[in-house]
Every structure is written in C-alpha cells, then in structure tokens.
Amino acid sequence: MLTRKQLELLMFIHERLKESGVPPSFDEMKDALDLKSKSGIHRLITALEERGFIRRLPNRARALEVIKLPETMQPGIGRARKGFAPAVIEGDGGRKAPASSVSEPPLESRDTVPVPVMGRIAAGVPIAAIQNQSHILHVPIDLVAGGEHYALEVRGDSMIEAGILDGDTVVIKKSDTADSGDIIVALVDDEEATLKRLRRKGASVALEAANPAYETRIFGPDRVRIQGRLVALMRRY
Numbered sequence: 001m002l003t004r005k006q007l008e009l010l011m012f013i014h015e016r017l018k019e020s021g022v023p024p025s026f027d028e029m030k031d032a033l034d035l036k037s038k039s040g041i042h043r044l045i046t047a048l049e050e051r052g053f054i055r056r057l058p059n060r061a062r063a064l065e066v067i068k069l070p071e072t073m074q075p076g077i078g079r080a081r082k083g084f085a086p087a088v089i090e091g092d093g094g095r096k097a098p099a100s101s102v103s104e105p106p107l108e109s110r111d112t113v114p115v116p117v118m119g120r121i122a123a124g125v126p127i128a129a130i131q132n133q134s135h136i137l138h139v140p141i142d143l144v145a146g147g148e149h150y151a152l153e154v155r156g157d158s159m160i161e162a163g164i165l166d167g168d169t170v171v172i173k174k175s176d177t178a179d180s181g182d183i184i185v186a187l188v189d190d191e192e193a194t195l196k197r198l199r200r201k202g203a204s205v206a207l208e209a210a211n212p213a214y215e216t217r218i219f220g221p222d223r224v225r226i227q228g229r230l231v232a233l234m235r236r237y
Contacts, residue, residue, distance in 0.1 A: 184229050
C-alpha cells in the first residue's frame with residue numbers, strides 16, 4: 001500500500017519518463033507535489049525504492065527507473081486537496097490517556113457502527129500521510145456519537161506513557177480544530193502526519209510526545225493542520 005504522496009510521486013516520475021525519457025529533477029518533483037523541501041522527496045523516493053516500485057541507477061545523476069505501478073489505482077488521488085483527507089499515518093504518538101478504552105465488540109452487535117481504519121501509527125519519525133482504507137472496525141455507538149470518525153492502528157512504543165500500547169486502535173473524530181492538551185492527528189507541511197498532544201505556545205503550535213525518547217516539535221501555525229481528535233481506544237485481548 002502506497003501513501004498518497006508516494007503514489008503522486010510515482011505517477012509524476014512515470015509520466016515524465018513516458019514524455020521525455022528523462023526523470024524529473026528533485027526540484028521539479030518538489031514543486032509538482034507542493035512540498036516545502038527536497039528532504040521530503042528523498043524520503044518518498046527511498047520508500048518507493050524499498051517497496052520495489054522504482055530503482056535508482058548507479059553512477060548516473062537523476063537516474064530513476066519505474067519498475068512497476070500499483071495494480072489498482074485509488075480514485076481521487078491528485079494534487080487537489082478538497083475537504084478532509086485524514087488518511088494518516090505513520091508517525092509517532094504519545095500523550096495522556098484517551099477518553100475511552102474498551103474491547104472490540106462482536107460484529108453482529110446492534111450497538112456498533114462501522115468506522116473505516118485508515119492507516120497505522122508507528123513509533124519513530126513521522127512520514128507521509130496515507131489515505132487508503134484497509135478495513136472496517138465496528139465501534140460501540142456511544143463512543144462515536146455525532147460527527148464523522150476514522151480509526152488508526154498503533155505500532156511501536158512511543159505511546160506507552162499515554163496508556164496506548166502496540167496493537168491498539170485509536171478512534172479519531174474528524175475535526176480541523178482542537179483544544180490545547182487534546183490528542184490530535186496533525187498534518188505537518190501537508191507532507192507528514194503524526195498523532196500528538198497539542199500544545200499552543202503563543203502563536204506557535206507544539207506537538208508533544210508522552211515518551212521522553214521523543215522530542216516535542218514546535219511549528220508555526222501555518223505549518224500544522226489538525227485532522228482529527230482522539231475520542232476512544234480499542235484493544236483486543
């Protein structure tokens with residue numbers, strides 16, 4: 001499964017190679033994907049190479065080869081950003097205990113509602129957001145009353161001190177606003193997504209982890225978009 005940005009970059013490289021036979025430069029790729037720095041392109045290219053979609057040719061500047069394309073193309077993927085696109089996540093998390101923690105009920109329960117699972121939270125440095133639905137989670141209706149929701153799977157140890165363990169699934173209410181202290185899904189520079197505790201410091205926005213191994217990251221307000229707020233946690237035993 002590719003993230004939205006990975007797929008955008010793969011198709012941009014593919015189309016450029018078809019048109020001219022020459023891969024685009026890093027500056028051209030950065031501009032095409034509306035990224036603020038070439039470091040994001042480096043991460044995307046490495047991810048595509050690791051997944052077997054492209055190959056960097058040795059001893060040749062800018063030399064990229066597209067090996068394969070995804071078997072199915074996700075609809076609606078492009079540069080336009082309309083509405084809410086929460087497909088988040090590979091990022092680090094951590095913060096205070098969530099509002100609710102329950103065992104997942106059986107699918108046949110009449111008191112559940114389907115919530116799409118949109119991605120995974122991994123401990124470590126956040127990378128590009130994704131927006132592919134992997135499966136449906138049935139959540140008790142009283143946990144998701146009002147509004148739209150999606151779920152994210154937790155991987156890693158950066159949320160331990162927040163009471164969120166490896167293998168848990170967090171339920172997120174879609175929202176573009178949150179209070180200081182809330183656990184949120186944040187999109188940074190329209191490039192990387194992470195689950196963090198929101199702290200406001202004057203005009204700046206701090207994304208705070210609960211694990212001391214992870215530093216608090218501080219950004220200008222125009223660099224962070226809130227994608228949702230944590231409302232519940234699901235755990236299997």
